[in-house]
Amino acid sequence: MQSLSCQSSSQFKARLIAAPKKSPRRVGRYLIIGITGVIGLLFVHYLTLKVGFFRVKQISVSGNEHYTQNEVIAALDLSSRQSDVRTISRSVVEQRLKQKLSYVKQADLSKSILKRSLTLEITERKPVALLEYPENSLIRFVLVDLEGYVLEYIESLPASSSIVTIITIDQQVPSVGGRVEADSVQLALNVLNLVLSLAPEIVPTLQTIDTNRPDKITLQFSNLPIVWISSDFIQTGIYHISLFIKKQTILMETGQHTSNPLDGYVDARFRDAIYWGGR
Structure with missing residues (x-):
């Protein structure tokens, strides 16, 4: 009797320890879910690489x-x-x-x-200046922005243009999209930038800038004689030129002007003075 009881107890414990068997339906369900997931991933991969689902529309x-x-x-x-x-x-x-x-x-x-x-x-980029290279250069005219980046080549100087021309003796012409590194050109662009900032009212009459001699930068205006400024006093020179133009305008409007405004030269290379000579 005792042996039967022990045997029954052992069988009961074995049934508790043994893992439950999965039903065929549950196995089939997991299999279907797995297959569906794989098919979904393959479909997404197909859309991405083959059909181009994320291609720019x-x-x-x-x-x-x-x-x-x-x-x-x-x-x-x-x-x-x-x-x-x-x-x-x-x-x-x-x-x-x-x-x-x-x-x-x-x-x-x-x-x-x-x-x-x-x-x-x-x-x-905005075109602000036209570089004029020597006659023996392969490229004569180059359109640049205020940083000196080449925007395009120009075959000939426009007959009527409000854009400022920078005279340069440098022979190296950068490619389109490149930056002009020549010191004289960068100095001229700095002068132009300061004119735009400090005295924008004189820009429409400014025609050329020549900085090949830093101690005697030459500016040509349509309503002034030749103007000289120095690289040491650029801001001061621009300020004096602006005052000079305003004074000449007032004299002409009041009929007090006795000299031709294009005669001689205007020397604004000094800190505290401006000279109008050669009249």
Whole structure:
């Protein structure tokens, strides 16, 4: 009797310890879920790589003036493998645009993965000066911005142009999109920048800047004789020129002007004085 009781107790414990058997329905359900998950992953992979589910669908461009939207989009050169909206970066976009479009200074990028769209905000460089190289140079005229970046080559000097011409004796002409590093050109651009900042009212009459002699920078105005300033006192010289022009304008308006305003020269190279000589 005792042996039967022990045997029954052992069998009961064995049943408690043994793992429950999975039903065929549950196994089939797990199998279906697993197969469905694999198929789903394969489908997403197919959409991504084959169909191009994340391929850029729309590109919007703003801030562009010199270039059309189509020119900007074409410069991006987004091939089918490179047009995944998730992987396109601002640095790559800006680099491509700068390489192909010399007027592009900066390009800000925002994107929507769900809409598969890109939005570009373009900042363009503004032409402020025309570099005039010596006659024996391969390129005679180069259009630059205020930092000295080459925007384009010009075959001939425009007959009527309000843009300032910088006279340079340098023979090295940078490529389009490159920066002019010549000291004389950078000095001339600095002079122009200060004129724009300190005396913008005299810019319309400023025709040429020649900084090949830093101690005797030559400025040519349409309403003044030749003007000289020094690289040591650029701001002071600009201030004196501005006052001189205002004084001459008042004299002409009141009929007190007795000399030809284009005669002689104006020497504004000194800190505390300006001379009108050679009349």
